[in-house]
Amino acid sequence: MKPFTLSFPAITLVALLLSFRPTFGQDQQIVRLDGSKISVSEIDRTVKKIMDAANVQGLNLAVLNDSKAVLVKSYGFKNKPANTMLDTATIVYGASYSKAVFGYLMMKLVEEKILDLDKPLYRYLEKPISEYPYFSDLKNDDRWKLITARMCLTHTTGLPNVRWFNPVTSERDSAGRIRIYFKPGQKYAYSGEGFKLLQLTIEEITHKTTEELAQEKVFKPLGMTRTGYIWHESFGDGNVAVGHMDNGDIDIKRKRTEAVAGGSLVTTIADYTRFIENVMQQKGLGRKAWLEMLSPQIAIHSKTQFPPITAEVTTENDDINLSYGLGWGLLNCPGYGKAFFKEGNGGAWRNYNINFMDRGISIIIMANSENGEKIFQELIETLVGKTCIPWKWQGYVPY
Numbered sequence: 001m002k003p004f005t006l007s008f009p010a011i012t013l014v015a016l017l018l019s020f021r022p023t024f025g026q027d028q029q030i031v032r033l034d035g036s037k038i039s040v041s042e043i044d045r046t047v048k049k050i051m052d053a054a055n056v057q058g059l060n061l062a063v064l065n066d067s068k069a070v071l072v073k074s075y076g077f078k079n080k081p082a083n084t085m086l087d088t089a090t091i092v093y094g095a096s097y098s099k100a101v102f103g104y105l106m107m108k109l110v111e112e113k114i115l116d117l118d119k120p121l122y123r124y125l126e127k128p129i130s131e132y133p134y135f136s137d138l139k140n141d142d143r144w145k146l147i148t149a150r151m152c153l154t155h156t157t158g159l160p161n162v163r164w165f166n167p168v169t170s171e172r173d174s175a176g177r178i179r180i181y182f183k184p185g186q187k188y189a190y191s192g193e194g195f196k197l198l199q200l201t202i203e204e205i206t207h208k209t210t211e212e213l214a215q216e217k218v219f220k221p222l223g224m225t226r227t228g229y230i231w232h233e234s235f236g237d238g239n240v241a242v243g244h245m246d247n248g249d250i251d252i253k254r255k256r257t258e259a260v261a262g263g264s265l266v267t268t269i270a271d272y273t274r275f276i277e278n279v280m281q282q283k284g285l286g287r288k289a290w291l292e293m294l295s296p297q298i299a300i301h302s303k304t305q306f307p308p309i310t311a312e313v314t315t316e317n318d319d320i321n322l323s324y325g326l327g328w329g330l331l332n333c334p335g336y337g338k339a340f341f342k343e344g345n346g347g348a349w350r351n352y353n354i355n356f357m358d359r360g361i362s363i364i365i366m367a368n369s370e371n372g373e374k375i376f377q378e379l380i381e382t383l384v385g386k387t388c389i390p391w392k393w394q395g396y397v398p399y
Contacts, residue, residue, distance in 0.1 A: 031065045032385045033336050033359055040071060046382045047075050054399035056369040057244040058086045060269035063383060064355075064362035067280035069273050078241045078368075081250060091226060091240040092366050093253045094265030095344030097272065097351055098229065099195055101218060102210070102261045103153050103327015104279065106198070107289045108217045114205060117150040117326075121201045132200065137178045146184040149198055153326040154297045157194035158182045160309075167309040181309045188300045188324055189309050195262030210259040221284070222274050227267040229259030235266075243348025246370045251348040263346065269366055272353075276362055280355055294340050294357070296323035296330055305343075305394050320388045333388040343394065345373065352376050352396075354389065374399035 029037040043061075051059060058076040062069060074086035094101075109115040122129050122145055129147075130139040138144050143158070151157045158180040160167045167181060167189065178193060199210050206213060211229045219227050226235055243251030256264045282290050300322045301313040321332040328340040337358025344351035350372030355362040363383055365376065376396045380387065 030063055030070055033356060033361060034385050050375045050378050051076055054371050054374045056367055056371050056375055058241060058368040060086060060092065060366040062269055062273040062364040064277060064280060065360060067360040069277060072270055072273050074269060080244055086241060088270040089226060089239055089268050091235055091266050091268060092368055093349040094267045095346045095349050095351055096263055097342060097344040098261060098263050098265035100327050100342040101265060102195060103293060105214055105218055106149060106153060107285055107293045107326065109202060111286055111289050115149055115202060118148050120145055121147055121197060124201050124205050135178060141180055143180045143184060151184050152194040152198035154324045155188050155190045155194060156185050156298055157191050158184045159191045159193040161190050161192050163193055170308050188298050188302060190306055192262040199261035210261050222278055224271040224274055227271045229264045230257055231255035241368045244369045245348050273364055276353060276355065276364055280362055293326045294328060295325055297325055299323050317390050317393055322390060331388060
């Protein structure tokens with residue numbers, strides 16, 4: 001008799017099945033936006049199918065109903081070459097989820113009257129912005145005097161997303177020159193460099209690092225013990241995910257010792273779900289600050305979320321009131337009400353979170369696969385039904 005062996009696809013399938021780590025019963029019913037329900041077992045089958053079809057190696061998923069977690073699960077590989085599986089305590093890269101946490105943190109400082117959203121940032125600083133080495137390229141452009149915390153949090157500073165890429169031509173700038181590309185406050189254009197300017201300011205105001213502030217005011221109060229803007233030895237090395245590139249390369253994130261407010265967050269699906277529960281339940285902030293954070297500050301008319309900076313505009317998202325709040329994107333879905341969202345991507349790390357505040361329903365996705373964005377639409381529509389998420393604007397092309 002020939003010995004029984006598993007083919008590679010079968011091994012992959014078995015590995016995916018073994019990686020399911022349910023925190024709720026398989027017969028648990030998840031409520032969708034239209035009031036219909038879907039079982040956890042049906043979600044599992046869908047996740048397995050679309051991960052396999054789109055070649056997504058690992059996925060973390062959480063769903064909130066009534067603003068409370070009803071599903072927190074991990075699927076697939078933490079490290080496929082090592083044949084190790086994700087679980088809900090695995091450290092993953094949060095990418096621009098960092099900005100949502102930072103926005104929330106800034107509103108805490110506003111409530112404490114440490115920060116005024118509309119006071120020009122240079123008035124807080126010991127020297128002109130252009131005299132700080134990171135922003136020295138601005139020495140011949142004093143429009144930095146106009147930039148406020150509100151502009152940084154709403155992506156309206158005129159600064160580029162990443163200084164190494166020219167936002168007009170989309171070409172790499174090997175010199176990494178930083179410029180202001182339009183009058184601050186004029187329009188939306190996604191900018192990580194704006195968050196760096198605000199980070200510099202609040203660290204000088206408080207004489208604390210962003211990590212110290214976040215631990216003190218967000219992570220420790222919420223029990224987010226495996227989350228940080230920097231790496232902590234307490235995280236350990238045993239339960240940390242790698243990223244899986246489409247070409248087979250492995251992306252290992254470096255262990256940062258300095259925080260980047262717009263992009264260095266490491267966390268777990270369990271921890272980040274605690275954060276979203278807190279925001280959805282309107283905890284940690286007073287009502288006034290919470291409403292301001294999640295109220296439209298600037299309407300968005302760009303054709304895509306990450307465009308070169310041009311004069312080209314569109315009205316195709318006006319019907320959903322696409323806009324930006326303080327650290328979060330905003331929209332209004334006909335029939336389902338207001339929602340706030342944040343994405344995060346970098347290399348093999350692809351994350352998306354949307355929160356329908358009027359329905360108490362949230363979805364949190366964290367994929368350690370370059371192909372992760374390809375399954376966002378099918379996965380979200382399976383979980384909560386058809387939505388008005390502007391897929392084209394966000395650049396999420398289904399597999």
